[in-house]
Amino acid sequence: MKFTRKASANWKGTGMEGKGTISTESTTLSNAQLSFKTRFENGVGTNPEELIGAAHAGCFTMQLSFLLSEKGFVPENLDTEAKITFEDGTITQSHLQLTAKVPGISTEDFQEIAQKAKEICPVSKLLKADVSLTATLL
Known part of the structure; x- marks a missing residue:
C-alpha cells in the first residue's frame, strides 16, 4: 500500500x-x-512539536492495536501521550507514555508487543530523535 x-x-x-x-x-x-x-511561549495556536507528538501518539497507538489483534487480544482501552523534547534547536526525544487495559494479556507479552509497536510504528521510524516508551498495563 x-x-x-x-x-x-x-x-x-x-x-x-x-x-x-x-x-x-x-x-x-x-x-x-x-x-x-x-x-x-504560551500562545493560542499550535506548534510543530505538539503536532509531531500527536502524530507519534496516534501512529504508535494504532500500530499497537494491530499487533495486539494479531496475537488474539482486543484492547479495551489504549491511552498514549507523546512528550516531545525541544532542546537547543533540536528535537531530541519523543517519549511515549502508554496506559492500557487489555484483558487476558500477561505483563511480559504486553511489554514485548508494546516495544515492537514502538520500533515498527512508521512515525518512530521517521524520527531521528531518541524514541522511548513507558507502558503501563491496568
Whole structure:
C-alpha cells in the first residue's frame, strides 16, 4: 500500500514577530494559528512539536492495536501521550507514555508487543530523535 498525505504551512513576517497557519488535507486543522509565542511561549495556536507528538501518539497507538489483534487480544482501552523534547534547536526525544487495559494479556507479552509497536510504528521510524516508551498495563 502506498499513499501520500498533505499538510501545509503559511508564514508572514519575521520569525519573532511573524504569524502563520497550518492546515491539513483532511481539514482537521484549517488555518490553525502558528507563531513564535505558540511555539516557544504560551500562545493560542499550535506548534510543530505538539503536532509531531500527536502524530507519534496516534501512529504508535494504532500500530499497537494491530499487533495486539494479531496475537488474539482486543484492547479495551489504549491511552498514549507523546512528550516531545525541544532542546537547543533540536528535537531530541519523543517519549511515549502508554496506559492500557487489555484483558487476558500477561505483563511480559504486553511489554514485548508494546516495544515492537514502538520500533515498527512508521512515525518512530521517521524520527531521528531518541524514541522511548513507558507502558503501563491496568
